[in-house]
Amino acid sequence: MSGAAMQATTAVESGAYVNDVRYARLLTLWEQATGPQLAGTVPADGEVAQLLFREARLLDERLYDEWLAQYTAQCMVWVPAQPDPVDPRLATGIYLDDRRRMGDRIAMMRSGHLHAQTPPSRTRRMLTNAEQWVDVQADCIVARANLVIWEHRKGQTRAWPGYQVVEVTRSTAGSMLIANKIICFLERDAPQGNYAFIL
């Protein structure tokens, strides 16, 4: 077993929070971030922008423990395959992870046997047009940003363009954490290339 595999997560995260309310929230976030009612946005400020940039950097450097620490204990990440906002309960996407399945993904990366990441992809995430707003009803900050993931693997470089929507909450310790994240690739409803790195 490789050294990386030895560090695999020992305690499995709880997934006992994914319910209708959380699914409805994901749908609302996607609609809100792309709909005509969105108003009062400002350029993402220092603290929110820093969270977005830090998350991107940790993924690019494949520092998965540190990456997972940017999320709340009851977080969700959704990468839909549908062109327009849809009830995630009725739609199979590219993936929709709770914290437990994020942990599964990390363990796969560290298993030493994920052939599609042998060798691993080198990635650089470009975040631009970052805006944020206060979701008064949900009492949180939401940010959206355009996103291009550049990926290099086995001599080929390609781009994964899209945008992301991130719901931010403040932990009791005072740091900003991601509660929900949606990544929409431009080609989400078209055939996807063989990404295997964590989006």
Next chain:
Amino acid sequence: MTDIQPLLRRPVPPPLKDGKSGSFGHLVRPDGMVHRTVFTDPAIFEREMSQVFGGTWVFLLHATEIPHPNDFKCITVGRRPVIVARDANGEIRALMNRCTHRGTTVCLQQQGNAKRFQCAYHGWSFSNTGELLAVTFAEGYGPGFDKAAHNLGRFPRIESHGGYVFGSLNPDVEPLLEWLGPARALMDWSLTAFTTPGARVVRASSMVFAANWKLQNDNNGDMYHVPFTHRSIAQMTAERHGAGKALDHFRSDNTPMVVQYFGHGHKAIDQRPSIPSPWERARPVPGREVYSEALQTGFGAEQAQHYLNMTARAGINLILYPNMIISGAGSYNVYEPVAVDKTIVHSYSVVLDDAPVEVNALKSRFLEDFAGFGYRDDNEIFERIQHSLSTIPEMEWVDFSKGLGTDRESVGADGVVTGAVSDETGIRGAYRYWLELMERDVHPCVLT
């Protein structure tokens, strides 16, 4: 059984001369060897588009994807753009998406509802039965112009079974049920996913990889690869979720599971003997705790267990040649060849409008599970194979001989060949059918 000659002394096969019948027999050998050019030669790929995708039945769509009068969906059949349209009376036709005037694609929308399709180039319009309704500036056409000869090209044969709609460009193709043969029993089992009126098929996600379409078809009937290709999943699952989950039943070659070859290229892996409860075996998906509890509270233990087992996609791999795998009850994939080294796979799921939403939510998450974790490694392997086969002409053969010359293979009274689950029995059968199709000289055609 044919002697297997030492690799280096095998004669080099003659190059494919004209891509006509009689040129393929040396590429598929009775000892389980298939020539690399079957996966890499563009001339062979062209012939497949004509003799395989144009010569036999091809899966088009499930009828619930176009449930209402005048619904349509655009698909691809052996690269040909096709509109599958239901007319006002409910009849389903497959129409070539090509204007009979100058060849423009007439419908760009992927899916929708329309009584007619108007060409964007010169405005000719066609009904959803394919009939040419109107020619613009018609006075420019003389008396010799035959309007009826300008209907959209129509597939000469459409037949369906349990809502699965198949089409063929070969007017002489055998009846669908005859072609399905003994594969029908497993297909009928998969129809248990459609037993309520609210069941409908929806597209999940699609993927594309840089390899020949047959590598996917082979792989779906190959359980030899599971513990190795999918080792990352097996290891992660064992570490995090304990033994007895997910792919654990493929760790040994000694199992009650079998591979079967049904004829006409159809093969299956029957995992059901090793999966008493798909739900118990499933890796935990998002919502597992909340939704299983809700189902138990709402419907009682027995009905809840029935619902939960419906959410986990495990049971069978039924591969209907050439372009479909039904994977358990309630989901299937369709292969779409794009080029000799490029393939698209579309995944579909059955949503149950009249089942509790918990069932659909768990099912949606379960379908993302193997698609996200497993397909990636499969695709990587396909691309590695394609790269080697295309770049090393000195190494000619691909070996599908596992199971041959052993006592693990038997032929039943119904002609079904049954083998040990990790043997390449089904794949060999599929290549025999491939050869049969490629050696024929079918002339695929359309009705106007």
